[in-house]
Each structure stands twice: as C-alpha cells, then as structure tokens.
Amino acid sequence: MTRGAPVTWTIAQIADDFGVTHRTVRHYEDLGLISPERRGTARIYRRRDRTRLALILRGRRIGFTLDEIRTIIDMYDAPRGQVAQLEYLLSQIGDRRADLEARRRDLDDALAELDSLEARCRDDLDKLDATASVG
Amino acid sequence: MTRGAPVTWTIAQIADDFGVTHRTVRHYEDLGLISPERRGTARIYRRRDRTRLALILRGRRIGFTLDEIRTIIDMYDAPRGQVAQLEYLLSQIGDRRADLEARRRDLDDALAELDSLEARCRDDLDKLDATASVG
DNA sequence: AGTTTCCTTTACGTTTACGTCAACGTCAAG
DNA sequence: CTTGACGTTGACGTAAACGTAAAGGAAACT
Missing domain, CATH: 1.10.1660.10 (Multidrug-efflux Transporter Regulator; Chain: A; Domain 2)
Structure with a gap:
C-alpha cells in the first residue's frame, strides 16, 4: 500500500x-x-x-x-497565446530582470564591503597577537 | 582658482x-x-x-x-581595539554574510525562473511565426 | 520694511503587512 | 451532549517608513 x-x-x-x-x-x-x-x-x-x-x-x-x-x-x-500578449510579457520579463540584477549588484557590493571589513578585522587581530607574543 | x-x-x-x-x-x-x-x-x-x-x-x-x-x-x-570586540564583530560579519548569501540565492533562483519563462515565451513566438509563414 | 526662499520642529495622517481579539460554525472524542 | 481542537469572518490594533500640514526662524533680494 x-x-x-x-x-x-x-x-x-x-x-x-x-x-x-x-x-x-x-x-x-x-x-x-x-x-x-x-x-x-x-x-x-x-x-x-x-x-x-x-x-x-x-x-x-x-x-x-x-x-x-x-x-x-x-x-x-498570464494568458499566453497571442503575439501581442507574448511580446508584452517579454517586456515585463525584461523589466523584472533589470530590477533583480540591480538588486544583485547592490548585494554583491555589500558582500564585498563585508569582506574588506573582515580582512581589516583579522589584520587587527594578528597585530594584537604579535604584540602579545613579543611584549 | x-x-x-x-x-x-x-x-x-x-x-x-x-x-x-x-x-x-x-x-x-x-x-x-x-x-x-x-x-x-x-x-x-x-x-x-x-x-x-x-x-x-x-x-x-x-x-x-x-x-x-x-x-x-x-x-x-564599531570601536575596534580589544580582541573580544574584534571577535564579536567577526561573528556579526559572519551572520550578515550568511544573510546576504541567502538573499542572493533567492535572487538567483528568481532570475533562473525568469530565464526559463522567457525561453518558453520565445518558443511560443517562434511557433506562432512558423504557423503564420506556413499557413 | 516686505517678500521670498530655505530651513526648522511638532504633530497628526497614510500605507503596508500583518497581529490580535471577538464571536461563531463544525466535527470527532469522551 | 458537551468539550476541545480547528476552522471561519469581521474588525480593530500596531509597527515601520515615511507624507504632509502647521507654524515659525533666519538669511537674502527688492
């Protein structure tokens, strides 16, 4: 069963x-x-x-x-069938894609900044480590 | 000047x-x-x-x-200086990155779906074109 | 001096995206 | 047959992100 x-x-x-x-x-x-x-x-x-x-x-x-x-x-x-409908839909798709891609650029920029911030942090940590070992 | x-x-x-x-x-x-x-x-x-x-x-x-x-x-x-501060900040960065990457996955999924929708549209258009030429 | 233009604060209004009762129907278990 | 779990429709409440109107200060033309 x-x-x-x-x-x-x-x-x-x-x-x-x-x-x-x-x-x-x-x-x-x-x-x-x-x-x-x-x-x-x-x-x-x-x-x-x-x-x-x-x-x-x-x-x-x-x-x-x-x-x-x-x-x-x-x-x-959407009801796909006539040429006009399809072409309208395609233009809509284009708009949406542009929107999404813009958002992705913003996202990637934000991620890149996070990366550089993290790098600076690790750098600071390393320096503190070195100081602690030497002093 | x-x-x-x-x-x-x-x-x-x-x-x-x-x-x-x-x-x-x-x-x-x-x-x-x-x-x-x-x-x-x-x-x-x-x-x-x-x-x-x-x-x-x-x-x-x-x-x-x-x-x-x-x-x-x-x-x-944030005030960077002490190890504790830096480590806390690093964990925050990790959280934010996870968040941003999740959003990017959603975004990419949405874009992929748009692509396949567009492909279907163009396919439909081609078929209509062929019909028009033949018939 | 008067008017315009730009700025200020205070405060209530609006839209979006639900949360939160209230009051009631329904169906299975005890 | 009542209790309890789950469902329903209003309808009002709320938090976020501003819009907008009121009332006024301060510099700068005219």
Missing part, C-alpha cells in the same frame, strides 16, 4: 510547513495572491497553492512588496 | 542628490542613522554623512529594514 505525501492540506498545515501564521496565509488570499478551493467554508490547499506560497515568500525575502509580488505572479500565469 | 566639489551640503542638496525627500533624511536622523553637525539650528552634511546615506539607501534597496541597517552601520564603525 503506497502512502505518499498528502494531496491537500489545511491552512494550519501549510502555515506550519512554511513557517508563517494562518493569518499571513489568509492575508495573501485577501490580496488575491492565493485562491484555495473551498470544501464548504473551509479552505483546502493543493500543490499549486504551495508553489505560489513559496513564490510569495521568496519574493518577500528578496524585498518585494506584496503588490510587486502580485504583478510577478500574474506574469507567471 | 580651483573650485572643486563642495565640502558641506544642506539637507535640500543631499536629498536632491540622492533622490529622496528631506523628510526621509530627517527620519533617518531621528532613528540615529545619520548625525550631521549643526550650524546654529541648521544641519550641515559632510562627506561622511553622504557615505552613510549611500549605505542606508543600498541596504533599503536590498530589502533590509532601517533597524537592520542600523545594526549593519553600527558594525562598520
């Missing part, structure tokens, strides 16, 4: 799985970022909802607002 | 230079992120203040809160 991973989850389960509160999950639903099915009044979440939640949380970690995240998500499941 | 860049700036000048409002600059001062000198009641900003403002704005772009930014800035001009 095969008993794989569940196919549906409750709000408490996914909140727990993703390390957020159920309030947060419902908030994202209020903003239209997730739309789980309903069994009666209760929400039931499927794999697709988990994927979107993962997207949302990653966007949040990167520093996007929930509104920006919505436009990104919308981008991912 | 040499007329290089100014040595001091008013709040309006640096706000303009950095593309923020004077209200924002004063807000950062309220939070202790910048502390310009005073000439009477007026604020005068020097190069050091500009450096800090640049740090703050970059941190903001990366997605740090102003509180997190404060701890980072404090890190940069």
